Each structure stands twice: as C-alpha cells, then as structure tokens.
Amino acid sequence: MPSMTKSKVLISGASVAGPALAHYLRRDGYEVTVVERAPGLRDSGYAVDFRGAAFEVLAELGVLDEVREHDTRMGGTTLVDEAGAEVGELPAATFAGELEVPKRELTRILHRLTAADVEYVFDDSISALGEDDAGVAVTFERAAPRRFDLVIGADGVHSMVRRLAFDAPADAVRHLGMSGAGFSTANRLGLDRRGVLRLTEGTATYAFSAGDPDRMVVSLSFASASAELDRRGRDVQERAVREAFAGHGWEVPRLLAEMAAADDFAFSSACQIHLDGWSRGRIALVGDAGYCAAPTSGMGTSQALIGARSLARQLAAAAGDHRTAFPAYEAEVRPYVAENQAKGRDGAAMFGGGGERAGDGTA
The missing domain is CATH 3.30.9.30 (D-Amino Acid Oxidase; Chain A, domain 2)
Incomplete structure (x- = not known):
C-alpha cells in the first residue's frame, strides 16, 4: 500500500469494534467509512461490561472517564x-x-468520538465483495458501488462480511x-x-x-x-x-x-465463531464477526476493543501492508480469544447449556 494517508478502509458494523477501529485507523491517516445495516445507532442491548486490558483501550480512546459516568454500579x-x-x-x-454500562451509552460515546472525521452510512449493508490486486470492489444494497483498499467485518456473530468473503466450514458457528x-x-x-x-x-x-x-x-x-x-x-x-x-x-x-x-x-x-483464519486477502474480521466467545463469556465487549486496537496497531507497524499486519494481528489476539471462548463454554454450562454443538447452519 504505497500511500497510507490515501488508503480507504470500509468497516461493516457500528456497534463497538467498528467505531473503535475507525478511531484508530483515522488517527493513523486512513480514510474510513463505516456502514451499518440499522437505520441509526442501535439502542438495543441491556448492558456491557469491561475487564482487564479493555480499560487500557478505553483510556487510549480518551473515553474512559466518560464511560465510567454511566456505571450501573451493580451489586451481587x-x-x-x-x-x-x-x-x-x-x-x-x-x-x-469490573465496570458495567448500558450498551446504548457506549455506542453513543464511540460514535461521538468518530463522527466528525469518519463517514457513517446507516440503513445499508454490503451485498457483494470482489477483490483484485488493487483493492476491493464493494456492492451495497442501497448505495452505489465503491472501491476500498481494505474491508473489515465488525458486523457481529451473523457477519455478512464473513458470509461473503470467507468459505467458512459448517462448524464455524x-x-x-x-x-x-x-x-x-x-x-x-x-x-x-x-x-x-x-x-x-x-x-x-x-x-x-x-x-x-x-x-x-x-x-x-x-x-x-x-x-x-x-x-x-x-x-x-x-x-x-x-x-x-x-x-x-x-x-x-x-x-x-x-x-x-x-x-x-x-x-x-x-454461539461461538471458530475460524482457521480471520483474514482473506484484503478482507479481515474483528470482534464477534471473527471470534465470538458467546455472551456467557462476559468478554465480548472487552474482546472487541482489544481486537480493534491490535488490528490497528499491526497495520501501523506494517506501514499499512495487510499481508504482514493481518497475520500478526491474529497471532497476537488468538490466545486471548481461546481463553475467552473457554469461559463462554463454561458459562453456558452454568446457565443450563447442553454443551457445544457444531454446524447448526447459522454461519
């Protein structure tokens, strides 16, 4: 990627991983577009919590104090x-x-953080992806087709980017x-x-x-x-x-x-997402789209933030070369994901889950 400042990145998903990644990439000189299927910021989801290194990411984003203002202060x-x-x-x-806030508040904070210099396209979704040596041709359900240097799926467990770009096996979900x-x-x-x-x-x-x-x-x-x-x-x-x-x-x-x-x-x-790789050429996945640990892990939001930071860091370290950055990102985050997915399975068992089953057709 010869000119990092001119590189264009499309992120699918405007929940947590998407806006966090958008902030990091815009800071590093990328032109960033976020597409979101919902007609506006999602108001769904009851609460999200943060643990461990996620606090470092919130501090780096400059929103930790604001997020703390919405602490639910839940007891036992x-x-x-x-x-x-x-x-x-x-x-x-x-x-x-260690900290819990209503999800809608976190979403709004991350959107405000990025809205001034990131293009948000609501009420639309990716319908086709075509990669070549120069970039990725993206077809949308509503908007005119466009080209980007990189496409990132931050669009959740039912990720459209994963469906379109990854030949996921039956047991991926x-x-x-x-x-x-x-x-x-x-x-x-x-x-x-x-x-x-x-x-x-x-x-x-x-x-x-x-x-x-x-x-x-x-x-x-x-x-x-x-x-x-x-x-x-x-x-x-x-x-x-x-x-x-x-x-x-x-x-x-x-x-x-x-x-x-x-x-x-x-x-x-x-459900959990298990893939052999989180990238295909110029297209990569972050957060639940690539490695959901299930809500029973208690780590979904923290994992989304940490994955977004790692992906941005590796792109910066590789001067924008996705061929180097994407594998480095995966190598850094995968052990953390494996630990969280084990917690997700244990949590499901505690809540009455009947054990892990693969290939139920939700991929």
Whole structure:
C-alpha cells in the first residue's frame, strides 16, 4: 500500500469494534467509512461490561472517564431455589465485570468520538465483495458501488462480511446448547442494582435491575439443540420458552405472562465463531464477526476493543501492508480469544447449556 494517508478502509458494523477501529485507523491517516445495516445507532442491548486490558483501550480512546459516568454500579446476585428462598450469592463481578454500562451509552460515546472525521452510512449493508490486486470492489444494497483498499467485518456473530468473503466450514458457528429470551418488565422483586438467579437442570431464570428502579430485565434461558429458533418468529420463540419452563414455580409463571406483553422482547442463542483464519486477502474480521466467545463469556465487549486496537496497531507497524499486519494481528489476539471462548463454554454450562454443538447452519 504505497500511500497510507490515501488508503480507504470500509468497516461493516457500528456497534463497538467498528467505531473503535475507525478511531484508530483515522488517527493513523486512513480514510474510513463505516456502514451499518440499522437505520441509526442501535439502542438495543441491556448492558456491557469491561475487564482487564479493555480499560487500557478505553483510556487510549480518551473515553474512559466518560464511560465510567454511566456505571450501573451493580451489586451481587442472589441465588434462589424453587420456592424463592435464598441459597447462595454471586459477587458483582460475575455478571458486571469490573465496570458495567448500558450498551446504548457506549455506542453513543464511540460514535461521538468518530463522527466528525469518519463517514457513517446507516440503513445499508454490503451485498457483494470482489477483490483484485488493487483493492476491493464493494456492492451495497442501497448505495452505489465503491472501491476500498481494505474491508473489515465488525458486523457481529451473523457477519455478512464473513458470509461473503470467507468459505467458512459448517462448524464455524458452534451452538453452546443454550437459547433464551430477554425482556424488561416492572420491578416487582424490588431489586436495587442487584440480580436474582434461579437455576434448574436445563434452565436459568435471571432478573436484575440497574439504573431504573421501576424496571427489571429478565432472561429466561434453556437448553436447546441448535440455534434454529433464532431464525423463527416471535410466536414460535415464545412457545419454546413456555414449553421449556412449563410447570416451574417461584415467579416463573408471572414472568412468562409478562414476556408476552413485553415490547422489547429479544431472542438469541449462545454461539461461538471458530475460524482457521480471520483474514482473506484484503478482507479481515474483528470482534464477534471473527471470534465470538458467546455472551456467557462476559468478554465480548472487552474482546472487541482489544481486537480493534491490535488490528490497528499491526497495520501501523506494517506501514499499512495487510499481508504482514493481518497475520500478526491474529497471532497476537488468538490466545486471548481461546481463553475467552473457554469461559463462554463454561458459562453456558452454568446457565443450563447442553454443551457445544457444531454446524447448526447459522454461519
């Protein structure tokens, strides 16, 4: 890449890894465009937490103090039995890490950090990629085709960049044996920056309240054979949840009724991404798109930030030569990812997951 200051990079995804990477690359002289399928900044996602070296990245980005202002200050989680009696306690760090903030706040902070000198294209998505010796020809669903020197997929576990550019094997997406619904409802349990967790064989009922004392967030998770339900409609998903929790006591019947009325219902399965390589020519993956560790790892956001920093650093060290930078980035981050994915599998097992299953067709 002869002139680093003229190099153009397209990043797919405007959540965490994408904007963080955009900041680093723009600082190093790249012209950066971020394309995002959503019509605007995503307001979904309840909270994200940070651990370890992620704090170094937030400090380098210059947003650590601002992020801390949104700390949910979550306390511990009470373990209860079938009747709701307390049987144990989990420390705050189990779910909230060293710092927890609403995801929407982190997304907004990273967007503000980059909006002035990064081009954002919302309500659009990549539909085709064609690489040659000079760059990558990109076709969009809405906008006119353009060319870029590099394309980076930071577009999550269901990455379109991965689908288009990587011949991923059937076992690239590995279901961890757990699916579940999330929604918010009235804080009838009186939770005050705390959580409550009820575990049975094959199910987990988790509720917590952070920030808004009148509302609590509920997660109803259960063992599942595949991630097939992710692609089904809400009616089918709700039916699966009700079947998994049929006959359960404590607050579960009331929570199932409130689930049906929730306007923020979301359903997902715990999956990991396992690839032999995170780059193909001028195209690379960062964060969940390349190496999702599953939400049960508690490391997704930290991993996204650290991956973005590493990729930018390696490009800078290689003077923009992707042929050197991409393998160096992978070599640096892969051991960290392997450790986090092990945590993700352990977490899924704790929440009732039935173990790792490969090749469920979600790639």
